[in-house]
Amino acid sequence: MRTPHMNQHFLNHLDHLESEAVHIFREVAGEFERPVILFSGGKDSVVMLHLALKAFAPAPLPFALLHVDTGHNFPEVLDYRDETVGRIGARLHVAKVQDYIDDGRLRERPDGTRNPLQTVPLLDAIEQGRFDAVFGGGRRDEEKARAKERVFSLRDAFGAWDPRRQRPELWDLYNGRHSPGEHVRVFPLSNWTELDVWRYIERERIALPSLYYAHERDVFQRDGMWLTAGDWGGPRDSEPVEARVVRYRTVGDMSCTGAVESEAADVGGVILEVAASRITERGATRADDRLSEAAMEDRKKQGYF
Known part of the structure; x- marks a missing residue:
């Protein structure tokens, strides 16, 4: 406490x-x-x-x-x-x-x-x-x-x-x-x-795009990440689309930004989730950073x- x-x-x-x-x-x-x-x-x-x-x-x-x-x-x-x-x-x-x-x-x-x-x-x-x-x-x-x-x-x-x-x-x-x-x-x-950043968003009551909070979305898995289907080239025939409750820790190009499974539907829930995480948002959800060290x-x- x-x-x-x-x-x-x-x-x-x-x-x-x-x-x-x-x-x-x-x-x-x-x-x-x-x-x-x-x-x-x-x-x-x-x-x-x-x-x-x-x-x-x-x-x-x-x-x-x-x-x-x-x-x-x-x-x-x-x-x-x-x-x-x-x-x-x-x-x-x-x-x-x-x-x-x-x-x-x-x-x-x-x-x-x-x-x-x-x-x-x-x-x-x-x-x-x-x-x-x-x-x-x-x-x-x-x-x-x-x-x-x-x-x-x-x-x-x-x-x-x-x-x-x-x-x-x-x-x-x-x-x-x-x-x-x-x-x-x-x-x-x-x-x-x-x-x-999230504590400040909470304190200042800053509105964000809705995809930062838990929501149901059609996603497919590639390289260990949940990606959103789109005309950028996903999914492939071998990548089944599933409805999952997810949120995004970071947003960027849809082809390389993964979602995380989450029940954090508000700022307070996100803060608890981020506080417990040991992986940065880019490390967890950005495929473009995995190209090389x-x-x-x-x-x-x-x-x-």
């Missing part, structure tokens, strides 16, 4: 994380000319947007939003994205992987997964929008490569990340200096955990989030 003293300690922890993120948003607003927020409708980008709105309230959000649409996103998430953008009156830029496949700039992968294909549309959108700072919702607890990245992460003129060029960030001092053509990726949630780091070096 949590004592009043523990409750106070926990609230202070969330307050500290919130204060740090707000400071980062305001620092970027004062230091860069054309920042943009990556917003997909996933839980981390939703929390990041909530924090950005808090940082500048009652003024409107001073940044545009950017989404790289794989063409295989969950409809529920796209509906949430569009409703949110309309409600807050934000400007949304959408870079579509499908456009690049249609005109031959990218090729469909044999496995149907489009997550690795997001890099080129992302870099093109950054260049075309002349964005010099790009907010992402990455957290250090998600994956080994993300654990190496600073809050301000310098990217070169080709959008590439070099771990050796990471800058020290002592006493919350951030160095956004960059040369023409370079830009900086900024991660306000770097020091958050998945449990922190260094899959994420290799993609980041090419310009990925």
Whole structure:
């Protein structure tokens, strides 16, 4: 049982994380000319947007939003994205992987997964929008490569990340200096955990897409994960579709984002489930991170989030 003293300690922890993120948003607003927020409708980008709105309230959000649409996103998430953008009156830029496949700039992968294909549309959108700072919702607890990245992460003129060029960030001092053509990726949630995110969602009463909570869905099993059927290439003849009660810990390309069996139908249930888990959400439900031990780091070096 949590004592009043523990409750106070926990609230202070969330307050500290919130204060740090707000400071980062305001620092970027004062230091860069054309920042943009990556917003997909996933839980981390939703929390990041909530924090950005808090940082500048009652003024409107001073940044545009950017989404790289794989063409295989969950409809529920796209509906949430569009409703949110309309409600807050934000400007949304959408870079579509499908456009690049249609005109031959990218090729469909044999496995149907489009997550690795997001890099080129992302870099093109950054260049075309002349964005010099790009907010992402990455957290250090998600994956080994993300654990190496600073809050301000310098990217070169080709959008590439070099771990050796990471800058020290002592006493919350951030160095956004960059040369023409370079830009900086900024991660306000770097020091958050998945449990922190859900505790904050509970505290702030933040609405999320419905697929984050337990619901019945037709799924099939591939490589130990429950995937949703779709025109991306699943299921195969040998993969029977079953109705299961599941939820998603993370959302992305439908071809590589698995569901987990769950009875957590509300925020409280999810918090209990996440607190008991010993596997990160990407490790448990993202097939694209299983390609190799260094899959994420290799993609980041090419310009990925």
